[in-house]
Amino acid sequence: MLLDLRSVFETEGSKKEFSEELDEREYELFGTKPFVERISVRGEVTNRAGVVTLSVQVSFPLRVACDRCLEEFTRQYDYTFTHTLVRQLQDPWQDYIQVEDGVLNLEELILSDILLELPTKLLCKEDCKGLCPQCGCNLNHQSCDCNKAYHDPRWDVLNTLQ
Numbered sequence: 001m002l003l004d005l006r007s008v009f010e011t012e013g014s015k016k017e018f019s020e021e022l023d024e025r026e027y028e029l030f031g032t033k034p035f036v037e038r039i040s041v042r043g044e045v046t047n048r049a050g051v052v053t054l055s056v057q058v059s060f061p062l063r064v065a066c067d068r069c070l071e072e073f074t075r076q077y078d079y080t081f082t083h084t085l086v087r088q089l090q091d092p093w094q095d096y097i098q099v100e101d102g103v104l105n106l107e108e109l110i111l112s113d114i115l116l117e118l119p120t121k122l123l124c125k126e127d128c129k130g131l132c133p134q135c136g137c138n139l140n141h142q143s144c145d146c147n148k149a150y151h152d153p154r155w156d157v158l159n160t161l162q
Helices: 006-010 106-117 153-159
Strands: 002-004 015-022 039-048 051-065 072-086 103-105
Touching (some): 039 106
Antiparallel strands (some): 051 072
């Protein structure tokens, strides 16, 4: 999705609103295609006193496997992103989005924002018990009779130290 922002950059006080749906259902992440529906995108680009600002709200369900129990789950995510847009960067380390020709690839920017905002550990529920390290059963659904006092023989050498 390309946004033509030339008129916003040229006219102080101007505003451009947009509402789109991004289809990322074929995008692969974590070895699966987690975007089960279209990503709802709403936002606006405003020029206030020559400063062009992009504000975006995104909403989407994500279907992934839990990092602890490996059970698949779907969760709704809602994020808000704000960026300052410039035609030319003065310093390559500035935290601005460069829109050299006045046309912004919104799909690429939104997908990058989403991927950076997603939690590093995706859990089906906050208190997920995970899998038993010995028998592999899902401890959220059943308990097992495995010996919980697991002993790793690699650490035995530390017991000899005084």
